[in-house]
Amino acid sequence: MSHKTKGIILVLIQFGLLIAIIGLPHGDVWAVTELVGNIAVLLLMAGLAITLFGIVSLGNSLTATPVPKATAVLRTTGMYAIVRHPIYLGLILIGLGLTVPAGSLFTVFAFVLLIVLLSYKARFEERLLIEKFPQYRAYAARVGRIIPFVGKLKN
Structure with missing residues (x-):
């Protein structure tokens, strides 16, 4: 299977899981109080902001799949100085913001x-980035993968 095909499949599964989190039946496993709702809104807003910032920061290097463009430029500043995959961090926060008010173990499973x-x-993308950008390995040794300070690449 080509990298491009694999990338497309991963993106389709990603969006399928986000749709599942939204569309799965809500439950009553935990109480959905006003506080829980407010936390969910904050998570969604933070996730959207981080995702949009990551998208804008990539500029012309943005691609729909984890396969870098031939003309891609390695970004290591701004949000990319804090985490290597800010868009994935944003998507996780969005997913959590959608899961929290659902009160359902089905949505928790989809979120996991x-x-x-x-x-x-992220690991698939990083293998490709290491091939394309020799300096990526040093960058990955300094910066966390999806969560700041967590998942630094060992030299």
Whole structure:
């Protein structure tokens, strides 16, 4: 399977999981209080802001899949100085913001699958970035993968 095909499949699964989190039946496993609702809104807003900032920061290097463009430029400043995959961090916060008010173990399961998928997707993307950018390995040794300070690449 080509990198491009694999990338497209990963993106489709990612959006499928986000849609599942939204569309799965809500439950009553935990109380959805006003506080829970407010926390969910804050998580959604933070996730959207981080995702949009990551998208804007990539500029012309942005691609729909984890496969870098031939003309891509390695970004290591701004949000990319804090985490290597800010868009994935934003998507996780969005997923959590959608999961919290659902009160359902089904949505928790879909959210956990989203985290596993994004972690796999980040590792797949990083293999390609290391091939394309020799300096990526040093960058990855300094900066956390999806969470600041966590998942630094060992030299």
